[in-house]
Amino acid sequence: MTEHHAPRSRPPVGRARVVNRLMAMYDEPRYLEIGVCSGRTFDRARAATKVAVDPAFEFDPSDPARVVAGTEYHQVTSDEYFGTVVAPDRQFDVIFLDGLHTVEQTLRDLTNALHHLQPRGVVVIDDVRPSSHLAAIPDRQLFFAVRNRLGTTAQDWMGDVFRLVLAIETFFQQLSYATVEDNHGQAIVWRKRRASVPDRALAAVGRWTFEELLLHEESLRLRPFAHILRELRSDLGLDPD
Numbered sequence: 001m002t003e004h005h006a007p008r009s010r011p012p013v014g015r016a017r018v019v020n021r022l023m024a025m026y027d028e029p030r031y032l033e034i035g036v037c038s039g040r041t042f043d044r045a046r047a048a049t050k051v052a053v054d055p056a057f058e059f060d061p062s063d064p065a066r067v068v069a070g071t072e073y074h075q076v077t078s079d080e081y082f083g084t085v086v087a088p089d090r091q092f093d094v095i096f097l098d099g100l101h102t103v104e105q106t107l108r109d110l111t112n113a114l115h116h117l118q119p120r121g122v123v124v125i126d127d128v129r130p131s132s133h134l135a136a137i138p139d140r141q142l143f144f145a146v147r148n149r150l151g152t153t154a155q156d157w158m159g160d161v162f163r164l165v166l167a168i169e170t171f172f173q174q175l176s177y178a179t180v181e182d183n184h185g186q187a188i189v190w191r192k193r194r195a196s197v198p199d200r201a202l203a204a205v206g207r208w209t210f211e212e213l214l215l216h217e218e219s220l221r222l223r224p225f226a227h228i229l230r231e232l233r234s235d236l237g238l239d240p241d
């Protein structure tokens with residue numbers, strides 16, 4: 001399995017840097033992270049209010065050190081959080097989607113996130129640019145079985161979240177998006193309508209392959225993170241610094 005990303009001259013922009021640069025656009029940022037794991041990004045996120053959602057945190061959310069004003073932990077799936085936990089009218093400025101990496105789950109996470117996103121807010125979707133055919137296997141168990149058979153530990157599971165970008169491009173005309181080029185591939189989504197959408201069947205989105213993604217990478221709208229921040233500033237009328 002070869003990596004398809006071009007070698008980079010500068011270090012990749014880390015997840016925490018991405019969310020913190022976005023958060024800096026808001027006065028008292030309200031942050032929601034779906035899929036938190038050990039808190040590597042969440043603990044570095046600087047926001048007035050922070051909400052963590054994960055059915056299996058890799059830490060004890062009741063640890064007294066974590067009981068901080070403005071910070072909440074919900075040990076539930078994203079479906080449970082959006083379906084029964086969050087107040088129906090609660091709004092966030094930055095929502096980071098990094099839970100279960102299937103197109104079905106992330107599509108539902110995105111539609112739920114949009115309901116709770118303030119009009120000038122942004123959604124970040126992790127892992128939309130799989131590093132290899134192996135990383136893009138949609139089924140997590142199958143990914144591990146194949147990885148074990150290959151005897152490699154070099155790849156992380158990224159799943160078929162890339163298909164969500166195709167779904168946004170095709171069916172969410174009121175949204176604009178771009179994918180961070182100078183990291184592992186995070187899509188940033190905001191509200192601004194696009195003049196046109198591609199003519200593509202729903203089934204084609206669901207069947208889109210890793211190979212097709214490689215050959216039509218323009219659908220990801222890859223941009224350096226600094227360019228995306230400028231685009232956001234212009235489209236949303238926000239100051240990113």
Ligand SMILES: C[S@@+](CC[C@H](N)C(=O)[O-])C[C@H]1O[C@@H](n2cnc3c(N)ncnc32)[C@H](O)[C@@H]1O
Nearest residue numbers: 035036037040041054055056077078098099100
């Ligand atoms: C890639 S890790 C998250 C990494 C974290 N965002 C970071 O930046 O360090 C994915 C996490 O998603 C969680 N997860 C799996 N299914 C989920 C679901 N249905 N809803 C929310 N989180 C889920 C897993 O328990 C795991 O901790």
